[in-house]
């Protein structure tokens with residue numbers, strides 16, 4: 196006997212949230228940050244300009260840009276005590292596990308002096324998170340490799356600083372290649388925000404209780420880790436590697452048959468989207484970046500890229516995918532670009548989290564600033580047992 200319930204249509208209207216930050220048209224494949232099309236932003240701006248735009252609603256002028264850069268750059272170091280926090284993890288811990296823990300731990304360093312109802316305090320916590328995420332992300336990678344942590348440098352751009360903290364060592368003067376710096380900046384821009392996706396919704400729900408922003412962002416990182424969400428770029432590379440091992444392009448037909456077999460549970464990672472029922476505009480831009488990086492590094496005959504192009508071509512022509520409106524999403528090409536850049540697959544989702552931190556904290560700030568916001572309380576449709584009497588154990 197299951198529960199009887201009447202469906203309240205008003206229930207769904209309370210499920211949506213209002214925001215001025217990001218607009219998506221899934222049918223047209225459109226994405227706008229604060230009204231600007233992603234294609235124009237990717238062409239004319241760098242990631243810190245996008246951060247300023249998402250937080251403040253407008254693109255910065257020269258002076259605003261210099262001030263914002265200075266504030267972010269001068270918050271990139273983490274409290275030295277944080278370096279000991281890493282020691283508690285096994286060396287082979289997944290970098291996402293380390294990142295969730297360390298970002299949550301920032302609450303212990305910065306939260307008690309924070310009044311989230313003060314707009315300046317909210318902006319300072321946003322600056323701290325945007326500034327410290329590259330440092331913590333690179334530290335998670337260094338800890339995993341056993342190499343020493345690299346301190347940030349104030350004379351490098353945001354993306355160049357991150358690449359140096361990832362790949363530099365105290366023994367050499369690592370100078371990141373400009374194409375790789377631009378490619379990373381493009382990856383960060385394309386992943387910066389995406390309306391009310393699963394991890395952003397988590398950050399909003401956590402924030403609606405008044406939890407501090409560092410704890411809320413840690414909750415967002417945990418949600419992003421799932422393979423159906425931000426973990427898809429890592430899962431996509433694992434999928435391409437598996438197909439490669441089983442014979443590569445010649446074996447694609449067998450793999451596609453497995454994807455079509457519902458019982459196999461096999462998904463075409465990097466394809467499909469809850470909202471886009473057209474080509475993800477970010478995937479198109481990521482594909483361009485992929486070409487640029489592979490061309491610059493002389494990897495154009497990279498078998499994985501050739502395999503990815505073949506997979507995309509088949510999926511765009513095959514009725515199974517066309518009927519279900521399954522197009523490549525941002526994760527399909529971002530994994531290949533990062534692999535070409537020498538970033539290990541275990542770091543792909545960490546870099547997605549790095550990029551999305553500004554979107555999360557902008558959406559969190561928008562919610563906290565709303566005087567009418569209340570604690571989130573999703574309702575349920577009860578389908579369980581109707582009320583019944585407890586039987587004493589001798590009668591059960």
Ligand code: SDX
Nearest residue numbers: 389392423424425427462463464465466467468469519524
């Ligand atoms: C991100 O929300 C966001 O904005 C997220 C994100 C962001 O920026 O925050 O864009 C980032 O998470 C991108 C998505 C990354 N995930 C993946 O690439 C994993 C593979 N994709 C799927 O798991 C899936 O497409 C989802 C989870 C993304 C969407 O799942 P849905 O909502 O179930 O997809 P759907 O309703 O469009 O599915 C329609 C049909 C179903 O089959 P039928 O029941 O109709 O027969 O298509 C099937 C699905 O089973 N399907 C797939 C598939 N995706 C959907 N079949 C094979 N391979 C796939 N990838």
